Amino acid sequence: MIIRMAKEKDAKKIAAIMVDSWQKNFKGIVPEEVLHGMDPVKTSKVINKSINNGNIFVAVQENKVVGFVGVGENRIKECPKWEAEIQAIHVNYDVKGSGIGTQLLEKALTELKNRKYKVVGLSVFESNPANKFYKKHGGYLVGKHQKNMSEENLIENLYEFQL
Template identity: 40%
Template structure:
């Protein structure tokens, strides 16, 4: 059985792992070395989690963390891959490979969107590889394309 709990600053190490899992690599494409997690453009997704505006939900299976969704605000000087503007947080989501395809990502995304909508937030954005099947999940939940890059795209959902 999957349960979802609120994230906390103590989840930073797990969010680091989830950041790595969120980096999409098509089958046969190989995975990037873990040292990529220390690059500033990647560290911004998990480092010092618990700052103002940070929100996370953690999916658990038998009390073991198996997935996460989280949002962070960025500045124009420290923007992420899905940055739209400084008042729009960027969403990241990942599920451990052994737990994918069970609806965990959907449950996490719905939990986060419900929470953000209740807070009165106007919008949330994300970056996704153009070939990542998760893109269909985002589209089903109302995200739309706002910017196309070579291998990825930025999507946004208006919450108001």
């Protein structure tokens, strides 16, 4: 498996992985109408912008994109000292637990460190089992915030990484 910077031709596959991941991993966490309303075509347009900015990396196994990580500016106002944010990390459901997520997280942290960032963060739904993953890999829980989705207030844990 290799991890490389995403290319425009990867956008549709990245979008498909993201939508599938949300629909499978966040069932019972995120309102059903949000999950059912996700559109890979619209998602791929947003992803293309991040690809063009050099902010998405993909995991490729046997010539197939099987996961991705996106980095970018900090969107979490409750954590103004974060210099950047890991905005998304998803892998194909059938390769979940194989270490690809760990490699993608490490790639994101290395890339952000190379960009001279010292403090980065990410947010994770409070009831998402991935909280254990981020703690295991050095994330420090520094707070919580509410995210409104379909008129439901969801709690997200805020993790910080010192680079």
